[in-house]
Amino acid sequence: MGGCRVIVISMGELSIDRARDLDAADPLAGFRERFVVEDSSLIYLNGNSLGPLPKATRQRLQQVITTEWGNALGRSWDHWVDMPVLAGEAVAPLIGAAPGQTIVTDNTTMNLYKLASAALDARPGRHVIVTDNDNFPTDRYVLEGIAHQHNLEFRLLSTDLNEGVDADLLSRAVDDDTALVSLSHVAYRSGALADMPVLTQIVHQSGALMMWDLCHAVGAVPIHLDECDADLAVGCTYKYLNAGPGAPAFAYVAARLRDVLRQPVWGWFSQRDQFAMGPEYRPAEGMAKFLTGTPNILGTAAVEEGAKLIAEAGIDRIRAKSVKQTAYLAELADEWLLPLGCELATPRDPDRRGSHLTFRHPDAEAIVAELAKSNVVTDYRTPGRFRFGLSPLTTRFVDVHNAVAATRDLLTARNNHG
Numbered sequence: 001m002g003g004c005r006v007i008v009i010s011m012g013e014l015s016i017d018r019a020r021d022l023d024a025a026d027p028l029a030g031f032r033e034r035f036v037v038e039d040s041s042l043i044y045l046n047g048n049s050l051g052p053l054p055k056a057t058r059q060r061l062q063q064v065i066t067t068e069w070g071n072a073l074g075r076s077w078d079h080w081v082d083m084p085v086l087a088g089e090a091v092a093p094l095i096g097a098a099p100g101q102t103i104v105t106d107n108t109t110m111n112l113y114k115l116a117s118a119a120l121d122a123r124p125g126r127h128v129i130v131t132d133n134d135n136f137p138t139d140r141y142v143l144e145g146i147a148h149q150h151n152l153e154f155r156l157l158s159t160d161l162n163e164g165v166d167a168d169l170l171s172r173a174v175d176d177d178t179a180l181v182s183l184s185h186v187a188y189r190s191g192a193l194a195d196m197p198v199l200t201q202i203v204h205q206s207g208a209l210m211m212w213d214l215c216h217a218v219g220a221v222p223i224h225l226d227e228c229d230a231d232l233a234v235g236c237t238y239k240y241l242n243a244g245p246g247a248p249a250f251a252y253v254a255a256r257l258r259d260v261l262r263q264p265v266w267g268w269f270s271q272r273d274q275f276a277m278g279p280e281y282r283p284a285e286g287m288a289k290f291l292t293g294t295p296n297i298l299g300t301a302a303v304e305e306g307a308k309l310i311a312e313a314g315i316d317r318i319r320a321k322s323v324k325q326t327a328y329l330a331e332l333a334d335e336w337l338l339p340l341g342c343e344l345a346t347p348r349d350p351d352r353r354g355s356h357l358t359f360r361h362p363d364a365e366a367i368v369a370e371l372a373k374s375n376v377v378t379d380y381r382t383p384g385r386f387r388f389g390l391s392p393l394t395t396r397f398v399d400v401h402n403a404v405a406a407t408r409d410l411l412t413a414r415n416n417h418g
Helices: 016-024 029-034 055-071 073-080 083-095 108-121 137-150 167-173 196-205 286-290 297-313 315-336 364-373 397-416
Strands: 102-105 128-132 153-157 178-184 209-213 232-235 249-253 356-360 379-381 385-389
Touching: 016 315, 016 397, 029 297, 055 073, 055 297, 083 102, 083 249, 083 286, 083 297, 102 286, 102 297, 108 137, 108 178, 108 209, 108 232, 108 249, 108 286, 128 137, 137 153, 137 178, 153 167, 167 196, 178 196, 196 209, 249 286, 297 315, 315 356, 315 397, 364 379, 364 385, 364 397, 385 397
Parallel strands: 128 153, 128 178, 178 209, 209 232
Antiparallel strands: 102 249, 232 249, 356 385, 379 385
């Protein structure tokens, strides 16, 4: 038994020692050292908005800039041209996709437009697009714009801001005139985790196609697109995949639809043999047909590195730590924040939430600003909500403890000064 360390944890223990014990027992603790941490005093709980920089990504980008661009110049297109496909294959295991169904290209908004438009063409005679009123703004804007362009009905589900999309409500909203339903796997505001298998099945029973936005899910929760029989998906890469600001997004098209759908933006990189500069457009084979113009090489390289790091850590281990950390955060908040006027605005069931917790408070925006002055970075979302985004590969349990304690002290001081 020599060398075996036994840690006894009392769920009522709120001291910093418990957080330190949890960090000591964390199998993913070593991954924090693989990210750039310039300020050791910073508590960064905003990885659900912009993930931190992996050291491997910094090294890869230096190589692309110095060697591939600086020295090889245009000759690097011999391998750059394949990067969107290769990066897509690196993302694929993280979303439960078999090879040949995922590609890295454009941004989430453009991919939403391309896949939604292609889906509508694949469901002629149907006139309804469905999403929910708490879906991320770009999703709603793109879908409403397409509906306006094609004179379709844009149907919004009235979603509980804390609990997310309700299966019964979706069942009542879809019918044989529904062409496309688009929802987020993890709600950006509350962190509510949608039941992908159940909701996808409801949509398919109506004969419509199902598209998932994975922006707040990929790299934080297990995703099983193929297993759930999903049709389409999009997602950004600058959150839990840590690919950096403005990094290109990804698009997923189920193999059964890949050769059927025809995307609406006929760019030269989606053309078969694009360097032949042919007079007529002929879509490329496979997922390359969903490309548009010249790819973002630096961003695509960053996506590939970020996806590899998540795969190495293991999405199941990442999810296990996320569940433990959000439960710990909720426990601290019950004792320290809720008595001071906060309200948990995220599902309490760990199986029903992603990797961020949201709290309601009438002064939420000011709280976020005050915490930032104390080197605790969170973020604000309307109406009156602040989010703690936990990135399992970099967030420590002591960070969670100290952030909640700082929030408690801030609220106490505000209440005392009335």
